[in-house]
Structures are given as structure tokens and as C-alpha cells.
Amino acid sequence: MSEVFCRCLSTLRLWDPSFRMRGLPNYCLCCCVNTLLQTFSATWELGDLLDKWDETGVRTDDRNVPLQLKKVLADMRKDLAQPAPHHDFLRCLDRNSLRLNTQHDADEVFLTILNLTHQQMDNRSLAVEIQNLYKISLETQLQCLVCNSMQTRASYLLSLPLHIKEDHNSLGGCMTSFFEHQELTGINCCFCEQCGKKTPSKQGVKLLSLPPILCVHLKRFRNSNGYTRKLDCRVTFPEIFDFSEIAKEAFSTDFAQNDCKYTLHAVVVHSGYAMFGHYTAYVHHRVNQRWYYANDSHVKQASWKEVQSTYGGYRRDTAYMLMYRRGSKQEGQQPELSG
Ligand SMILES: *[C@@H]1O[C@H](CO)[C@@H](O)[C@H](O)[C@H]1NC(C)=O
Ligand SMILES: *[C@@H]1O[C@H](CO)[C@@H](O)[C@H](O)[C@H]1NC(C)=O
Ligand SMILES: *[C@@H]1O[C@H](CO)[C@@H](O)[C@H](O)[C@H]1NC(C)=O
Ligand SMILES: [Zn+2]
Numbered sequence: 001m002s003e004v005f006c007r008c009l010s011t012l013r014l015w016d017p018s019f020r021m022r023g024l025p026n027y028c029l030c031c032c033v034n035t036l037l038q039t040f041s042a043t044w045e046l047g048d049l050l051d052k053w054d055e056t057g058v059r060t061d062d063r064n065v066p067l068q069l070k071k072v073l074a075d076m077r078k079d080l081a082q083p084a085p086h087h088d089f090l091r092c093l094d095r096n097s098l099r100l101n102t103q104h105d106a107d108e109v110f111l112t113i114l115n116l117t118h119q120q121m122d123n124r125s126l127a128v129e130i131q132n133l134y135k136i137s138l139e140t141q142l143q144c145l146v147c148n149s150m151q152t153r154a155s156y157l158l159s160l161p162l163h164i165k166e167d168h169n170s171l172g173g174c175m176t177s178f179f180e181h182q183e184l185t186g187i188n189c190c191f192c193e194q195c196g197k198k199t200p201s202k203q204g205v206k207l208l209s210l211p212p213i214l215c216v217h218l219k220r221f222r223n224s225n226g227y228t229r230k231l232d233c234r235v236t237f238p239e240i241f242d243f244s245e246i247a248k249e250a251f252s253t254d255f256a257q258n259d260c261k262y263t264l265h266a267v268v269v270h271s272g273y274a275m276f277g278h279y280t281a282y283v284h285h286r287v288n289q290r291w292y293y294a295n296d297s298h299v300k301q302a303s304w305k306e307v308q309s310t311y312g313g314y315r316r317d318t319a320y321m322l323m324y325r326r327g328s329k330q331e332g333q334q335p336e337l338s339g
Contacts, residue, residue, distance in 0.1 A: 021283070021285060021292050021294065021299045022075075022076050022078070022080065022082075022083055022084040022299070023083040023084070023294060023295075023296060023297035023298055023299045030090055030100050031278055031279045031280070031296055032103075032104045032105075032106050032109055032279045033086075033089070033090060033093065033100065033104075033109060034086075034279070034294070034296055035106060035268050035269075035279040035280060035281040035294070036106060036109060036110055036113065036268070037072060037073075037076065037086065037089070038076075038266070038281040038283050038294040039266035039268060039281055039283060039321070039323055040069070040073060040113075041073055041076045041077070041283070042265050042266045042281075042283035042284060042285075042286070042323070043133075043213055043265065043266065043323060043325075044286050045133055045212060045213065045325075046073070046130065046133060046213075047070075047073040047074070047077065049126060049129055049130050049133070050066065050069065050070035050073065050130075051070070051074075052126060053066070053070065053121070053123055053126050054123075055067050055070065055122075057122050058122065062088070062091065062092060062095065063092060063095045063096060063120075064092065064120050065092055065093070065096060065113060065116035065117050065120050066116075066117045066120055066121045066127075066130075067120075068088050068089040068092040069089065069113070069117060071088065071089070072084065072086045072088070072089040083296075083297040093113075096116055098112055103275065103276070103277070105221065106268050106270070106279055106320055106321055107159055107161070107217040107320075107321060110158075110159060110215070110321065111158055111159065114130075114131070114134065114158055117130060118130065118131050131158070132211065132212075133211060133212055133213050134158040134159070134211050134213050134214075134215055135156050135157075135158060135209075135211050136156060136157045136158070136159075136160055136207070136209075136210060136211055136214065137154065137155075137156050137207070137208035137209040138154070138155050138156060138157065138205050138206065138207060138208060139152050139153070139154055139155075139205070139206045139207075139208050139252045139254075140152065140153045140154075140155060140203070140204070140205050141203070141204050141205075141206060142190060142201050142202075142203050143201055143202045143203075143204075144190075144192040144194065144195060144199050144200075144201050145183075145199065145200045145201055145202060146192065146195050146199045146200070147192065147194045147195050147199075149192065149193070149194040151193075154208065158215065159215040159216065159217045159321065160175075160178065160214070160215065160216050160217065161178075161217045161219055162174040162175065162177075162178055162216060162217065162218055162219060163177060163178070163219055164218055164219060164220065164231055164233060164235055165233070166231060166233055167233060167234075168233065168234050168236075168313070169233065169234065169235040169236070170235070170236045170237070171216070171235065171236065171237040171238065171241060171322070172241070172245050172246055174218070174235065175243075175246045175250070176246045176247045176250065178205065178250075179204065179205055179206065179207070179246070179247065179249060179250035180204070180247075180249070181202050181203065181204040181249075182202070182203050182204070183200065183201075183202055183203075184200065184201045184202070184203055185200040189201065190203075204249070206249075206250060206251060206252040206255075207250055207251050207252060207255055208252050208254055208255060209255065209256075209257060210243065210257055210260065210262075210326070211326075212325065212326045213323060213324070213325055213326070214262050214323070214324040214325075214326070215321060215322070215323050215324075216321065216322040216323075216324070217320070217321050218235055218318075218319060218320055218321070218322070220232075220270065220312075220318060220320055221274055228274040228275065229274050230270075230273055230274040230277075230318075232312050232313070232315075232316060232318055233312055233313060234311050234312045234313030235311060235312055235318075235319065236308075236311050237264070237311070237319065237322055238264070239263065239264050239304060240261055240262070240263050240264070240328055241261070241262045241263075241264070241324055242260060242261050242262075243260035243261075243262070244260050259326065259327065259328070261326075261327065261328035262324035262325065262326055262327075263324060263325050263327055263328060263329065264284070264307075264322060264323070264324050264325075265283065265284040265323055265324070265325050266281060266282065266283045266284065266322075266323035267281065267282040267283075267307055267310060267319050267321070267322055267323070268281055268319070268320045268321035268322075268323075269281060269282065269310050269317055269318065269319055269320065270317075270318055270320040271316055271317040271318075272316055273316075279320075280293065280294060280295040280296075280317075281293070281294045282294075282302060282306070282307045282310070290302075291303060291304060291306070291307055293306065
């Protein structure tokens with residue numbers, strides 16, 4: 001094992017054979033990566049895409065994130081009693097300068113893994129397909145309040161960063177706020193080409209398209225006066241989220257998607273404080289359609305009520321990232337027979 005991993009390899013508990021989901025041992029601070037791997041595994045579209053890849057052309061395989069991701073996701077699918085080995089994946093992240101002996105932000109690590117996968121995949125069409133799985137296309141509009149001229153710029157995000165208020169929030173409310181217009185005045189005035197000077201303006205973000213997998217990042221960590229604190233406040237989220245419930249202003253006129261219903265399939269949970277915490281995941285099983293709770297090598301069945309206990313407000317175990325899949329019902333698939 002590489003020297004960066006601490007020596008606190010947790011003892012593996014006995015594995016209950018009735019659970020058909022593999023846990024991942026915790027090598028010190030890799031709970032963040034373990035949790036993300038569980039959510040990637042629950043996003044089976046990703047593993048299915050990686051399976052289409054013929055990786056024989058990859059030479060530096062111990063540094064190749066998509067290759068190691070493909071391997072670890074395949075191992076996690078095997079119906080075996082022991083937690084899945086993932087040293088190679090951790091070592092690979094380490095070789096790509098993602099140090100595992102420090103606390104990480106799950107959203108940052110999620111974006112880094114997707115970014116490295118995109119960069120290091122030699123099959124470019126597949127790299128694009130993987131990115132499109134998560135790609136939220138946006139249009140930023142900046143309108144001058146003096147001459148009314150409008151500048152627009154297209155951009156995209158792979159996870160939607162939602163600001164949360166210090167009291168009660170709902171996912172729909174946070175989304176609506178994300179797409180609300182902001183007036184930029186005073187020192188925030190922007191340069192208008194028509195007027196030839198800085199003018200007050202109105203800025204807004206609109207949705208151009210939604211991806212098959214929607215990742216939402218609830219921004220619970222806030223910096224103030226040089227230190228980071230965690231907002232434990234309540235954010236409710238439904239099992240099925242319908243975009244038609246958010247304000248119409250959120251959509252660009254070019255938005256053309258009929259089915260805007262999304263079904264939750266994974267939740268990244270952060271427990272504890274900003275500087276000292278632990279990540280775990282609730283994931284929906286592809287085959288038996290039940291919720292499971294993955295805490296490193298421990299995996300147990302869970303209920304929707306337990307998932308809802310991560311809304312926050314009174315407990316320190318709070319949902320931090322939500323993964324939704326397009327469609328209003330989970331599409332169960334037959335178990336794959338392995339071995
Ligand atoms: C590249 O990806 C496409 C899917 O985008 C797949 O059909 C094709 O087989 C892949 N080719 C190789 C060499 O992996
Ligand atoms: C992904 O990596 C490239 C190259 O290092 C960098 O320019 C780009 O900003 C990164 N994108 C994200 C979203 O981190
Ligand atoms: C996760 O498991 C550890 C034991 O390995 C335990 O101490 C901790 O309380 C568990 N966390 C949660 C949130 O269940
Ligand atoms: Zn103007």
C-alpha cells in the first residue's frame with residue numbers, strides 16, 4: 001500500500017450474505033471516495049458506458065482514472081461476501097494528485113473524478129457520452145438596464161450548486177432561487193458594449209437542457225471570516241422531483257424536454273462538523289428497488305424514512321449531494337448472473 005494511506009485500516013466486519021451490495025473498506029480518510037463510488041455504482045448508466053470501452057490501448061494503467069473506475073465498479077457489482085477492493089482506484093487518484101490523507105469536499109472530488117475521466121479516456125466519443133450523462137446546459141443572460149440590450153453565454157455544470165438559507169428550505173425552493181434574476185448595481189455594474197460604459201444590469205441563469213442524471217450539491221459549507229462552518233438547517237427533498245413545479249423563468253425559450261420528472265437514486269450524507277466529518281451514502285438498488293445505507297464496509301438495508309432523516313434541522317447527518325435519474329419510476333432490471 002502506498003505511504004500516503006494511513007495505517008488505520010478498519011477491521012472488516014462479518015458480511016451478511018443477504019445484502020447484495022458490496023461495502024468498501026475505509027483506509028483512513030477515504031470515506032469520501034467510498035461514498036462517491038457507491039453513488040457511481042448506483043448510477044449504473046456510468047458502469048454500462050465504461051463497459052463499452054475497449055481499454056487495451058491504455059498504457060499507464062495505474063494512473064488512468066477511467067480504467068480504474070471501470071475496474072472498481074465491475075468489482076462492486078460482483079455478488080461476493082467481502083467488501084470490494086479499491087486500493088488501485090485510491091492509488092490512482094493519489095497519482096493524479098488527489099491526496100487521500102486530507103479531508104475532502106465530496107462535490108469537489110466528484111467533479112475531479114469526472115474531469116479526470118473526461119481527460120484520460122482515449123475513446124473521445126465515449127468520454128463525451130459520459131459527460132453528457134451529467135451535463136446540465138445553461139444560458140447566462142446579462143441585460144443592461146439602461147439600453148435593454150442582452151448578452152447571452154452558454155455554459156454547463158456537472159452538478160447544480162444550490163445555495164441554502166439558514167432556516168427551512170425545500171429542494172424546489174432552492175432551485176427556484178438559483179434561477180432568480182439578480183440585479184447588479186453599484187460596484188457590481190457590468191460593461192455594456194452598446195452604452196460603452198459600466199451600467200446597472202440584470203443577470204439570470206436559464207436551463208437549456210437537463211441531463212439523464214441530475215446531481216444536486218446542497219452548499220452546506222459556508223466560509224465566513226476565514227473559517228468554514230456547516231449549515232445543518234433543514235432541506236427537504238422528494239423521492240420524485242418534478243421540474244415543472246419550479247418557476248417558469250428558470251427555463252430558456254430553447255428548452256425542449258417533455259418529461260421533467262426525476263427520481264432519486266443516491267444521497268451523499270455528511271455527518272459531523274465542517275472540519276471534521278464523515279461521509280456515507282444512501283443508494284437505491286438497481287435490482288431489488290430497495291434503499292441501502294453504505295458506511296464504508298458496512299452496508300445495510302434502509303427505508304425511505306431513514307433517507308428522509310438526512311433533511312437536517314435537528315441531526316448532524318445531513319444530505320449533501322442528491323443524485324436523481326430522469327423518469328418517474330425506477331426501472332428494475334433482472335439480476336446479472338456473475339461467475
Ligand atoms: C468507443 O465508444 C463507443 C461508444 O461511444 C463504442 O461504441 C466503441 O466500441 C468504443 N470503441 C472502443 C475502441 O472502445
Ligand atoms: C478539468 O481539467 C482541465 C485541465 O486541467 C481544466 O482546465 C478544467 O478547468 C477542469 N474542469 C473542471 C470543471 O474542473
Ligand atoms: C459508521 O460506522 C462507524 C463504525 O465504523 C460508526 O462509528 C459510525 O457511527 C457510523 N456512522 C453512521 C453515520 O452511521
Ligand atoms: Zn446598455
